[in-house]
Amino acid sequence: MSKRIGIEVSLAVSEAVKLANTDVVAAYPITPQTHIVEHLSELVADGSLDAAYIPVESEHSAMSSCIGSSAAGARTFTATSSQGLALMNEMLFIAPVLRTPIVLAIANRALSAPINIWNDHSDIMSVRDAGWICLFAENGQEATDLTLLAFRIGEDPAVSLPVSVNIDGFTLSHFIEPILLPEQAEVDKFLPPYKPSLQLDIKKPISIGLLGGPECYTESRKAADNILESSKVVVKKAFDEFAAVFGRQYHVVESYRTEDADTIVVLMGSIAETAMTAVDEYRQQSEHKVGLVRLRLWRPFPAAELLESLGKAKNVAVIDRHMVLGSPSGPLGLEIKSLLYSSPLRPKVTNFQLGLGGRDVTRDDFKYIFDRAASDEAQARCELVGVYE
Amino acid sequence: MKKPRADVLQKVSDLPLGFTAQPGSTVAFKTGDWRSVRPILDREKCIYCGFCYYYCPEGIYQDMGKDEKWYKADLDYCKGCGICAQECPKKAITMTLEEV
Numbered sequence A: 001m002s003k004r005i006g007i008e009v010s011l012a013v014s015e016a017v018k019l020a021n022t023d024v025v026a027a028y029p030i031t032p033q034t035h036i037v038e039h040l041s042e043l044v045a046d047g048s049l050d051a052a053y054i055p056v057e058s059e060h061s062a063m064s065s066c067i068g069s070s071a072a073g074a075r076t077f078t079a080t081s082s083q084g085l086a087l088m089n090e091m092l093f094i095a096p097v098l099r100t101p102i103v104l105a106i107a108n109r110a111l112s113a114p115i116n117i118w119n120d121h122s123d124i125m126s127v128r129d130a131g132w133i134c135l136f137a138e139n140g141q142e143a144t145d146l147t148l149l150a151f152r153i154g155e156d157p158a159v160s161l162p163v164s165v166n167i168d169g170f171t172l173s174h175f176i177e178p179i180l181l182p183e184q185a186e187v188d189k190f191l192p193p194y195k196p197s198l199q200l201d202i203k204k205p206i207s208i209g210l211l212g213g214p215e216c217y218t219e220s221r222k223a224a225d226n227i228l229e230s231s232k233v234v235v236k237k238a239f240d241e242f243a244a245v246f247g248r249q250y251h252v253v254e255s256y257r258t259e260d261a262d263t264i265v266v267l268m269g270s271i272a273e274t275a276m277t278a279v280d281e282y283r284q285q286s287e288h289k290v291g292l293v294r295l296r297l298w299r300p301f302p303a304a305e306l307l308e309s310l311g312k313a314k315n316v317a318v319i320d321r322h323m324v325l326g327s328p329s330g331p332l333g334l335e336i337k338s339l340l341y342s343s344p345l346r347p348k349v350t351n352f353q354l355g356l357g358g359r360d361v362t363r364d365d366f367k368y369i370f371d372r373a374a375s376d377e378a379q380a381r382c383e384l385v386g387v388y389e
Numbered sequence B: 001m002k003k004p005r006a007d008v009l010q011k012v013s014d015l016p017l018g019f020t021a022q023p024g025s026t027v028a029f030k031t032g033d034w035r036s037v038r039p040i041l042d043r044e045k046c047i048y049c050g051f052c053y054y055y056c057p058e059g060i061y062q063d064m065g066k067d068e069k070w071y072k073a074d075l076d077y078c079k080g081c082g083i084c085a086q087e088c089p090k091k092a093i094t095m096t097l098e099e100v
């Protein structure tokens, strides 16, 4: 049986990496991700995790090492944040096409400038097209569980793709939460040793990381898109298998009080907990029925599940924690609008950006959004909630 | 698309996992057609010093042996960089424009 302990979420993620019997960790420390790799280096140094820990000189090297170790058949982990993820950019786009499973924990943090170490989603959203499976955690338990799940999903022979686990920086990474840490025997049952579908082997040499000219680039990108799209089935299957072993059932999209809702807020990450409280309070004070939909899976985009979750709601308010400069919408706003454009129901979609660079997201922010989403006032661009101008 | 276009190499489903290749498969990839100029050797001037052989970044000069005493460029792979002509101490190699 798992034991419930009080532990900092970053350390719980490291413990999950240890329980996964990871072979290689190649990482560079960056706030607010540092505690994850710091704890892993301790676990390797004191012999409790039998892994190669590569203290690389930059995040670009971290991701390059991870691609190499994954191609060599090793279970591979790294973690980063913000500028670190930006420095990995070039390699992030390569890993999925080379079909190298890697688990990457991102303690999400704002991108510079100005320099800001606090939480929003601008880091992951700036590399959302890289071809990775992207999961978002709501709380510490999920951050821990999704780390184990990420290995299981990414290493599945039908997938063989890298997976990012997005954990809100500080809000999750630095909080001590009561977390059920699984037993080794349970993890071993859920996550067998990695059997690579593709492996560099000196006895059977292959070349990897090749040139692909106009005669095959289109087809190679299409192959990467096909596999990412089809990975959703494996994600769902892994969620069910996880539930069978650990008793916690996850879904790619979660709904809260949406059955009779006129207005539904759509979002990702830890602010969902504040949003649920806001939904409860608002429903006590108002006739206006509001609900919440949260994406746990961001890539591949769970279009069908979202359509189903949104049901017959008249108003859909989409929350982005990243500002796309020069664009009328945030990234999630764009996806939802394009998804609903061809829907016969065509609910009214509003889009809001908030919680940038660590600014608090409050229940009052959600109450404002519930009101605004149902009002007749048109919205030309994504609205930056609470901006002082 | 069901019918392949003439400029498409392989079907999506036929691509190898992870876009890999077997060893030596670049032999089939004739990079010579990237060339806009080709090296032409004047064997009269050539002293068989081997600079062209060593300097060629593509490694496509073949040693024709002690009797023949010259190096032959494999134009299937020569990219026309001109390094051999630049390094030849006897100016025995001339880069000549490819005519279509």
Ligand code: SF4
Binding pocket: B039, B055, B056, B057, B058, B059, B060, B061, B073, B077, B078, B079, B080, B081, B082, B083, B084, B085
């Ligand atoms: S032109 Fe360049 S590629 Fe061609 S033979 Fe000379 S050195 Fe080699």
Ligand code: SF4
Binding pocket: B041, B045, B046, B047, B048, B049, B050, B051, B052, B053, B071, B087, B088, B089, B090, B091, B092, B093
């Ligand atoms: S470098 Fe010039 S002289 Fe020397 S072997 Fe080549 S062609 Fe002959």
